[in-house]
Amino acid sequence: MIEQNIWHPFTPLAEGYDPLEIVKANGMYIYTKDERKILDAVSSWWVNIHGHANKKIADAISEQAHSLEHVIFAGFTHQPAEELAKSLIELLPSMNKVFFSDDGSTAIEVALKICLQHFHNKNKDKTRTKIIAIEGAYHGDTFGAMAVCDRTPFNASFNSLLFDVEFIPRPTEENWMEVKEKFIQIVKTGEVAAFIFEPIIQGAGGMQTYSPKHLDELIKLAHNKNTFCIADEIMTGFGRTDHLFASEYLQEKPDLICLSKGITGGFLPLAVTLCTKEVAQPFYDNDILKTFFHGHSYTGNPIACAAANASLEILLSDECFQNRKRIAEKHNNFAKQINSNNKLKDKILEVRTCGTIFALELRTEEQTSYFNEWRKNIYNYFLDKNILLRPLGNVIYMIPPYIITDEELDLVYNEILNFLEK
Ligand SMILES: Cc1ncc(COP(=O)(O)O)c(C=O)c1O
Incomplete structure (x- = not known):
């Protein structure tokens, strides 16, 4: 008997939520103790971009573990971190500095804190303290990250403790003039340190896409008022969209970029927050009080x-x-x-794709949300067929490892059709 003591994430401590015990994983599949072989169509929370147990990554880990497993990252550096920072800057040439942390939420904390301290370092009396975020956003579960998430039942218990954030609706063709006007009014106060967004697709908010053209305009408006722009590429980074990074859809470049999830191919927790030279500039100071006092024990783990x-x-x-x-x-x-299938029209609100991401929003009596009752039906239906799809409420989505074959894709598509037609 397992599972006496572990408190699993996003899982009620109630009967009926027993986890499946996984004994091994390889390629597209995870294997249960009772010998089920389950197709991982969501890359295990969007991290295993090359599938499970990739040999090249496993070998690199093994080799590194035998030479340098860890060293304090303040006052010391090492080749694996130097190499990674150099590669990332080459891929994202508008960036200049790379700050390491452990997961998506901490990368967001770091980005928010860097922006706030940037203005604090520059002028202690007149500081910018406001943040703008987009309704429907998800940026993580630590306090700063939660504050910039949409306010939903997810974070309701902590609402009174979250710092004030100005939310704008997700831009659409219909609401664009209203969103733009609201944004202009907020940034013109001169009190906004940063605008944070998931570029062109909001993940946990239901795989909701929006136009790079609108995002570009918002970034431009923010830049006109010296407000920094933080691209949360924790889901979109490392090839999830049609580009290596979703920021490549934009003409106007963000000032900070947060990356995690796919960064290690799903092997180990790691995150980075990249920023431009301008963002880092007020930290170049001999005054110790202008240091960025942030770090985690495992920062930059080799x-x-x-x-x-x-x-x-x-x-x-x-x-x-x-x-x-x-x-x-x-x-x-x-x-x-x-x-083009007329028989399905009544059942579907929208189908969305963005690079390797596919999402299908079911039309249900209840409105679209993570808590939509259809969630459990969908999850169980596919798991019974040995396909791991973990829907966001009534939104069924696939975000597979890049090694998925055409046959495996067809298998999942067919099962989605079977589900819709049942
Ligand atoms: C866009 C985005 N930002 C931040 C996070 C938080 O990342 P983590 O779960 O690694 O803390 C997530 C996680 O789903 C995410 O999708």
Whole structure:
């Protein structure tokens, strides 16, 4: 008997939520103790971009563990972290500094704190303290990250303790003039330190896409008022969209970028917050009080960095690029197939695709939300068929490892059709 003591994430401590015991994983599949083979169509919370147990990453980890497993990252540095920082800056050339942390939420905390302290360092009396975020956003579960998330039942217990954030609606063709006007009114106060967003697709908010053109305009408006822009690429980074990073859809570049999830190919927890030279500038000071006093025990862990370097090498290969392109085309074709099927019209609100991400929003009596009652039905239906899809309420989505084959994609698509037609 397992599971006496573990408190699992996003899981009620109630009967009926027993976890499946996984004994091994390989490629597209995870294997249960009772010998089930389950297709991981969500890359285990969006992290395993190259599938499970990738040999190249496993070998890099093993080699690194035998030479330097860890060292304090204040006052010391090492080759795996240096190599990773250099590669990331080469891929994101508007960035200049890389700050390491452990997961998506901490990368967000770091970004918010850097922006706030930037203005504090520059002028202690007149500081910018406001943040703008987008309704429907999800940026993580620590306090700062929670504050910039949409206010939902997820964070209701802590609402009174979260700092004030100005929320704007997610821009659409219909609401654009209203959103723009609201944004202008907020940034013109001169009190806004940063505007934070998930570029062009909000993940946990239901895989909701929005136009890069609108985002570009908002960033431009923010920059006109010296407000920094933070791109949360924790989900979109490392090839999830049609670009390596979703910021590449934008003409106007963000000032900070947060990355995690796919960074190590799902092997180890790691995150980075990148920023421009301008953002870091007020920290170049001999006054100790202008230091960024932030760090975690495992900051820049060499084994995690070695995993990230190996994962990046795979990501940048032509084979991986072709796979991502193939998945995006298959998703688009499947979306067309669904949209042209009149029998399904009543059942579906919208089908969305964005690179390797496919999402289908079911029309249900209850409105679209993480807590929509359909969630459990969908999850159980697919798990019974040995497919791991963990819907966001009534939104069924796939965010598969890039190694998924056409046959495996078809298998999941067919099962989605079976579910819709039942
Ligand atoms: C866009 C985005 N930001 C931040 C986070 C938080 O990341 P983590 O769960 O690693 O703390 C997530 C996690 O789903 C995310 O999707």
